[in-house]
Amino acid sequence: MNEKQQTRLLESSSRFSPPPGVRLSYGTAGFRADASLLHSTVFRIGILAALRSLKTKSVIGLMITASHNKVSDNGVKIADPSGGMLSQHWEPFADALANAPDSQHLLQLIDEFVKKENIALEGRSAEVLLGRDTRPSGEALLEAAKQGIGSITGAVAVDMGVLTTPQLHWMVRARNKGIKVTEADYYDQLSSSFRCLIDLTPQGSEFNKMNEKLIVDGANGVGGEKLVVLKKILNDLDIEIRNFDKGGVLNEGVGADYVQKEKVVPRGFGPPDVGMRCASLDGDADRLVYFSVLSNASDKIDLVDGDKILSLFALYIKDQLTVLNKVEGDKENKSYQASLGVVQTAYANGASTDYLKHAGLEVVLTPTGVKYLHEKAAEYDIGIYFEANGHGTILFSDGFLHWLEGRSAELALTSKGTEQEMATLRLLAVSKLINQAVGDALSGLLLVEAILQHMGWSIQRWNELYNDFPSRQLKVKVLDRTAVVTTNAETVVVKPLGIQERINAETAKYPRGRCFIRPSGTEDVIRVYAEANTEEAADKLATSVAQLVDQFLGFGGS
Numbered sequence: 001m002n003e004k005q006q007t008r009l010l011e012s013s014s015r016f017s018p019p020p021g022v023r024l025s026y027g028t029a030g031f032r033a034d035a036s037l038l039h040s041t042v043f044r045i046g047i048l049a050a051l052r053s054l055k056t057k058s059v060i061g062l063m064i065t066a067s068h069n070k071v072s073d074n075g076v077k078i079a080d081p082s083g084g085m086l087s088q089h090w091e092p093f094a095d096a097l098a099n100a101p102d103s104q105h106l107l108q109l110i111d112e113f114v115k116k117e118n119i120a121l122e123g124r125s126a127e128v129l130l131g132r133d134t135r136p137s138g139e140a141l142l143e144a145a146k147q148g149i150g151s152i153t154g155a156v157a158v159d160m161g162v163l164t165t166p167q168l169h170w171m172v173r174a175r176n177k178g179i180k181v182t183e184a185d186y187y188d189q190l191s192s193s194f195r196c197l198i199d200l201t202p203q204g205s206e207f208n209k210m211n212e213k214l215i216v217d218g219a220n221g222v223g224g225e226k227l228v229v230l231k232k233i234l235n236d237l238d239i240e241i242r243n244f245d246k247g248g249v250l251n252e253g254v255g256a257d258y259v260q261k262e263k264v265v266p267r268g269f270g271p272p273d274v275g276m277r278c279a280s281l282d283g284d285a286d287r288l289v290y291f292s293v294l295s296n297a298s299d300k301i302d303l304v305d306g307d308k309i310l311s312l313f314a315l316y317i318k319d320q321l322t323v324l325n326k327v328e329g330d331k332e333n334k335s336y337q338a339s340l341g342v343v344q345t346a347y348a349n350g351a352s353t354d355y356l357k358h359a360g361l362e363v364v365l366t367p368t369g370v371k372y373l374h375e376k377a378a379e380y381d382i383g384i385y386f387e388a389n390g391h392g393t394i395l396f397s398d399g400f401l402h403w404l405e406g407r408s409a410e411l412a413l414t415s416k417g418t419e420q421e422m423a424t425l426r427l428l429a430v431s432k433l434i435n436q437a438v439g440d441a442l443s444g445l446l447l448v449e450a451i452l453q454h455m456g457w458s459i460q461r462w463n464e465l466y467n468d469f470p471s472r473q474l475k476v477k478v479l480d481r482t483a484v485v486t487t488n489a490e491t492v493v494v495k496p497l498g499i500q501e502r503i504n505a506e507t508a509k510y511p512r513g514r515c516f517i518r519p520s521g522t523e524d525v526i527r528v529y530a531e532a533n534t535e536e537a538a539d540k541l542a543t544s545v546a547q548l549v550d551q552f553l554g555f556g557g558s
């Protein structure tokens with residue numbers, strides 16, 4: 001690093017001292033903490049983003065969001081050139097940068113890393129696209145990011161404005177594929193591929209009048225605003241959007257995380273909506289769950305979670321592949337044996353995994369965190385991944401898409417209008433509608449709507465695919481969540497010693513019992529998940545294991 005660059009870094013970093021006594025780590029989805037603690041971290045991640053852009057010779061994304069967390073929190077994460085999460089190989093560098101005690105240490109770290117990674121700093125340009133959600137702390141943090149990026153010579157920050165997280169990831173992916181990336185391009189791609197899928201709906205399977213309207217909870221966040229734009233473009237789509245413009249608090253009593261964890265109606269929904277198809281986005285619109293209000297006497301809902309969205313997508317894709325691969329008479333078999341895989345985490349309801357396996361699908365488990373699921377799904381020609389919390393997408397391999405385009409063109413000449421040709425067109429439209437960079441509530445919602453129309457299904461019919469086993473999730477505040485270390489896709493605790501045996505003993509008391517604990521990567525808590533044969537049993541199992549966590553690790557613990 002030359003002297004001019006060193007002086008520039010020292011000068012700018014002296015304006016962003018880290019808060020004393022705070023240790024941050026690049027968790028499940030980047031850094032997250034109370035927004036007041038994050039200025040120096042975001043500044044430093046701006047530097048990392050610029051270096052990543054130099055290293056990869058590509059456009060990088062930097063998003064300011066804390067997604068489902070409470071409004072006083074914020075966070076920062078990086079989108080890699082593919083639009084996916086930051087390469088895990090760089091996470092230790094992110095941790096080291098965030099926790100460097102002062103400017104001198106920071107400079108030394110950067111210098112060593114630049115040498116180790118062989119990053120050419122001189123005579124090169126770097127570009128970082130910036131986005132933020134609607135959190136009040138976002139603007140000041142974005143400014144810190146800009147200063148971090150600007151402290152690397154030749155690096156340019158491009159402010160894309162207030163966006164959903166998936167929009168920014170989509171833009172980074174598109175830019176690196178040489179495609180235009182304004183927000184309007186995103187809406188264009190989603191709306192045109194959605195229309196295309198609707199036009200391919202089989203005759204006679206359209207929604208009946210009862211099922212037409214969808215009501216959406218916008219979590220008082222950015223997703224609701226953006227859905228209003230999509231609704232204007234798709235003016236034939238009957239959507240009512242709530243919780244986005246009345247000054248409600250982000251994620252408070254609303255949003256996908258609340259609805260999925262508490263299994264109750266969000267604010268602004270109630271008895272008049274009984275039986276209607278409803279959906280809920282989270283704070284930055286990267287998660288989606290559906291639900292229906294059960295009765296006018298309670299706030300209980302029928303939850304249609306990420307597992308059921310996954311099942312719907314998998315069923316539809318599998319059907320299209322079956323049509324595509326059908327060989328008629330003695331015609332030559334021109335099929336492509338595309339590998340199809342589905343990826344879940346330990347949070348997936350056991351009934352969903354049973355259902356998917358029975359349907360003949362290959363199911364794999366990874367630890368929590370889109371970065372793990374995405375990586376696994378990318379191993380297939382078509383990889384579908386979803387977390388129960390509603391975060392997921394579908395990935396198509398380049399090889400399969402290339403074959404599909406060719407096959408579609410061929411069928412258009414030889415067998416136009418056949419089911420096989422339609423199947424190629426549907427799969428191509430899905431690959432454009434779904435956000436292949438990362439889970440995206442808006443594109444996911446449009447795909448769910450198109451598939452339900454294709455099937456002619458109500459939300460109730462969809463929900464009947466299988467019955468969820470009763471489950472309960474709790475969180476426990478502890479002294480140090482890093483004291484919990486897990487293995488086997490987070491289903492077994494290896495530290496602290498002895499706790500797994502106690503969890504096993506508790507779980508064995510309940511028919512169909514299943515339970516695990518893991519440290520959250522986005523909140524300062526230990527999460528507890530329990531499943532059993534009745535609601536009461538799942539609640540009891542979760543509560544007793546939460547007590548165990550408190551005994552082993554809690555404030556009053558041993």
Ligand code: G16
Nearest residue numbers: 028029067068369370520521522523
């Ligand atoms: C993020 C991640 C998800 C993860 C969730 C909860 O979601 O992207 O993969 O499931 O955090 O993680 P944890 O249980 O470790 O706190 P989001 O929507 O908050 O960005």
